[in-house]
Amino acid sequence: MEDLRPDAAAARAEASPDDLRRQLDEKQDQYLRALAEMDNMRRRAQRDREEQSRYANETLLRDLIPVVDNFDRALEAAKAAGAAPSVTDGVELIRRELLKALERHGVSRYSAVGTRFDPTRHEAIARVVSAEATPDTVLHETAPGYLLHGRVLRPALVGVATAPDEDAA
Secondary structure, three states, rough: OOOOOOHHHHHHHOOOOHHHHHHHHHHHHHHHHHHHHHHHHHHHHHHHHHHHHHHOOOOHHHHHHHHHHEEEHHHHHHHHOOOOOHHHHHHHHHHHHHHHHHOOOOEEOOOOOOOOOOOEEEEEEEEEEOOOOOOEEEEEEEEEEEEEEEEEEEEEEEHHHEOOHHHHH
């Protein structure tokens, strides 16, 4: 806040032009910094709104993933039991439609078999002792992983290779 007392006004009048220029430059700098901060806040708010709308249905999509898993299990069980082709074809059709609906909302499925174990994308549920496979390689997948616009929605549930001597230790 600026001092408006008469002695402050007199002090300002006695100030040299260089002092006044410096004060003006300081105020100009403060003004430009405030404008830049406001612009940054506006951009951050816009980015937050876009991200909010992009991931707003994440909970619903996360709840639908077990339904896809159950369709996969039902198909495997029906084929193993030798169910009528019309039944397995119907279940397969429903499963495909559900996967298409998920894809339209930004969900993509990924497989981890053969890749190096990545704790950000995989959840290890088993260690598999293997002399042939490179340690920390995903050997099998119990359930595929899902991404929502590139962000992990559910990690792939995997079995990871370990060296035989590692297991003994």
